[in-house]
Amino acid sequence: MIKNNQDLTPFNTFGIKTNAATFARFTSVAELRTCLHGNEFKDLLVLGGGSNVLFTKDVDALVLRNEIEGFEVQWEDSTYAYVKVGSGMVWHEFVLRCLELNLGGVENLSLIPGSVGASPMQNIGAYGAEIKDVFHSLEAYHIATGDIHTFDLEQCEFGYRESVFKRKLKGQYVIVAVTFRLNKHPKINSTYGAIDAELKKMGISEPSIQDISKAVIAIRSSKLPDPKVLGNAGSFFKNPVVDFSIMEKIKTNFHDVPHYPAEIGTCKLAAGWLIEQAGWKGFREDTYGVHALQALVLVNYGGSTGQQIYNLSSRIIADVEMKFGVALEREVNIL
Numbered sequence: 001m002i003k004n005n006q007d008l009t010p011f012n013t014f015g016i017k018t019n020a021a022t023f024a025r026f027t028s029v030a031e032l033r034t035c036l037h038g039n040e041f042k043d044l045l046v047l048g049g050g051s052n053v054l055f056t057k058d059v060d061a062l063v064l065r066n067e068i069e070g071f072e073v074q075w076e077d078s079t080y081a082y083v084k085v086g087s088g089m090v091w092h093e094f095v096l097r098c099l100e101l102n103l104g105g106v107e108n109l110s111l112i113p114g115s116v117g118a119s120p121m122q123n124i125g126a127y128g129a130e131i132k133d134v135f136h137s138l139e140a141y142h143i144a145t146g147d148i149h150t151f152d153l154e155q156c157e158f159g160y161r162e163s164v165f166k167r168k169l170k171g172q173y174v175i176v177a178v179t180f181r182l183n184k185h186p187k188i189n190s191t192y193g194a195i196d197a198e199l200k201k202m203g204i205s206e207p208s209i210q211d212i213s214k215a216v217i218a219i220r221s222s223k224l225p226d227p228k229v230l231g232n233a234g235s236f237f238k239n240p241v242v243d244f245s246i247m248e249k250i251k252t253n254f255h256d257v258p259h260y261p262a263e264i265g266t267c268k269l270a271a272g273w274l275i276e277q278a279g280w281k282g283f284r285e286d287t288y289g290v291h292a293l294q295a296l297v298l299v300n301y302g303g304s305t306g307q308q309i310y311n312l313s314s315r316i317i318a319d320v321e322m323k324f325g326v327a328l329e330r331e332v333n334i335l
């Protein structure tokens, strides 16, 4: 049922107070179809967990909250199980189901907030894994025609925090189901960041995927704020990929600048490091600021507007550009 004037505060992890002109929930493709084709609307916004959006104004659109559930092993071979998941399922609940079934591939992506349906939007990633590594295909509802189209790995054009749905096909589809290819004989991926050190702390030398998940949860919980306690949308900026020469220039003053291999001639810098070095870590003004434990995360201490947080992000971008000659790009969807 479509209602007028819905407060979206509970539907975004930044906890920004904003009003949707019209709002409805859908739990199936049939309900989605009814919402879209039985009603007049100017614009459409699909929301999962609202953990990667910043509302800077009221939303003069039909806002549809995706609640399509479902988890089904569709077929198996000797190595993989192919699991089709409803796009409204909470991502971490999906991860927990895989762990219960001892299906490997998403344990490094434990505790990422949001829905399964949003995971292909920006090819979510963490701790040495991205969904493209376990992705088989997705089904998406074409808003203009009402047809369901299937996209395979190649068609999704995944990149670092990128997909075809954020670029060429932006605003054209609602993702309704995702099929993952999960490993029945899980391979352990513990080399990234602090996972090995965390496992050592836990006294584990031969980790299972369940152990990896616990280690990732412990690391994430130690630096990322829980949106239930402190409003945020995770990393506000992407880690910038720059020419090697820019990194070398920074290195003349900062010998330990963290950098990671990227395409030939380029490398990825850590935006959190740049923001911290520019002096913003822990910055607070009124009700908003930069998280004290992770400079890549902007936070709402309660009562901020999205515009205030957006303005803060613009100040950070300008300052990092001035100090390091690096242009940061926002990761969060600005609405």
Ligand code: FAD
Binding pocket: 013, 045, 046, 047, 048, 049, 050, 051, 052, 053, 066, 087, 112, 113, 114, 115, 116, 117, 118, 119, 121, 122, 123, 124, 125, 126, 173, 174, 175, 176, 224, 225, 226, 227, 232, 233, 234, 235, 333
């Ligand atoms: P939403 O915020 O609801 O939507 C995001 C965008 O996708 C919007 O443009 C929306 O319109 C669109 N969209 C949503 N669902 C659909 C659909 N079914 N069909 C079409 N379009 C859709 N991300 C990472 O990659 N790695 C991390 O480690 C990570 N850590 C985080 C930690 C915290 C504390 C927080 C708050 C966020 C973090 N994020 C991370 C970001 C976020 O969790 C992911 O981007 C997640 O996939 C967003 O899911 P969502 O359902 O909340 O999407």
Ligand code: EPU
Binding pocket: 125, 126, 127, 128, 193, 233, 234, 235, 236, 237, 238, 239, 258, 270, 271, 272, 273, 274, 276, 281, 293, 294, 295, 296, 331
């Ligand atoms: N760093 C600092 N200061 C900070 C934060 C980070 O110096 O305040 C340095 C760290 O010391 C480290 C480097 O930056 O050398 C990287 O830090 P970290 O491992 O914490 O990861 P990140 O690059 O800040 C990325 C993702 C996260 C993901 C983690 C773990 C992006 C934009 N962010 O963060 O994703 O969880 O790696 O893999 O790629 C998200 O997208 O919302 C998100 C949280």
